[in-house]
Amino acid sequence: MKRLLQIEWLKLKHYRPFWVLTGLYTVMVSLICIGVHFFFAYLKREGADINGFDPTMFPFYDFPDIWQNITYIATWFKLFLAFIVVISIANEATHRTLRQNIIDGMSKKDWLASKLLLIVALAVAATLLLFVLGIITGLIYGHPESYTSIFDSTEFLLAYCLEVITYLTFAFLATLVIRRSGIVIVALMMYTLAFEPLTTLFLTNFPDSLSSYAKMPEILSTAAAFFPIRAINNLIHVPYQRWVLQEIQDYVSFTEVLIVLGWLAFNIRACYWLLRKRDL
């Protein structure tokens, strides 16, 4: 396993786009996590008030809520990490180095494992980054009375890790199917940011328009929860309505984890099946 990870590291460490994308992810996530504080301060200076609240009063940085707050933000930036996976795998296909790796003595299973290890490493690194950001910003901007519950709700970090791993295996599969990195990146963005959210939005909100059968609307709106991106994003629910005193899901649901694990298993199986079936 160490050898497989070393092979991946040797391939990536001299590759500039890898560092650019890693850097972009780190900078964006950090800037936004820290920036929320300045954004609220800016809103206050502009005299905004939301339902009679001064924006800086929002407990964004208070433990343990901070974990759900920042992991939810980071959900939007996992695309950068997916691009690393897409480029790495599409490169191996276009430069035919996948084929050369097999000739040189890797098994297809080893090759798959090395890419999955890369995915796990990226997810763990991203989770650690959030953990460190959470601790630092929480201690600086959070209310001191919340310090007693620093490590409560850290399951959101684990959920984020699972979310990234599953999304990156989805990107892996998409790349094996489509092969051209440019097309995969555009397709992945369109699907993740537009196509699937719109479809699931439609299914959950207007199921009646699609069928006149009595039972169908219910089935359609339930089916929406099983779409891959929706399932992955559902792990961490939007937390911010709680500031306007709405009820939110402030835990990680077991059922939703199961659906994601199902997708994870499917993605890996499908990647392996494609690799085994194909001529390289």
Added chain:
Amino acid sequence: MIVLSTQNLTKKYSRLTALDQLNFEIQTGMIFGLLGPNGSGKTTTLGMILSVLKPTSGTFQWFEKPPSAASRREIGAILEIPCFYPYMTAEQNLQVAAKIKKCPTANIAPTLKTVGLYERRNDPFKTYSLGMKQRLAIGAALLANPPVLILDEPTNGLDPQGIVEIRELVIQIAKSGKTIIFASHLLDEVQKVCTDFMVLKKGKKLFQGNVKEALSDQRMVEVGAENLADLQNAFSNYQGISKLEIKDDLCLLTALPEITTNDISRYLFDKKVIINHLVEREGSLEKQFLKILAEK
């Protein structure tokens, strides 16, 4: 020991049968030439025995065992074009190869010297000429010092000097007891280095045999004399030849294998025919190859 054997190896692409029921065996120490016109199935064969193409049917064994990643680590191979990470240098690329082959990185510097790339080891692969890329591919194949080498058109893209260098390298490697599988359409090349060869055409095996044996029935002896008619007459009842032709004022004899030029000279001396030309011509693989292709 049998290094490689195949049983009914077949590859079909929808309608086209790229390789049809191929059976062959390669023994330790052979330098095995794989010959055939373009599209005859050479690279398809190599792709399958290297596990990058999936056989439609048929099986093969390396070292008398079912193929595995471990058996591929005992083989150094180049297949078609050199494939490396373009943004990495020769040295970095070989580091990846060394990790995959589980061989020490200490092999890298000497290998780069062997293929003449040591000076350029820190330049990215994408800046290399085709010849340099080909050398690096050969270097990667040699890196782990494997007992078996597979070289698919190894002199492609090399300049004349490079071709000679690679040919000498192959002969030198062969002398160390390694088994080499060598695909080429340069027959001259194969004749110079190979011990055995196989001819493919449209996915079918036309011939497999030893290079020396295949060429022996091609041996010709040229004899010339001032009086060609006397010479021809002298040969008319000579038992040692199977065929006689006249070409450019010379008699071309197809002599029996045991007959030497010495025997011919002595026979003509006894017949009191004075000759001014006696040369033994080795057969060429090219002729043999064209003959095999034409026969079937």
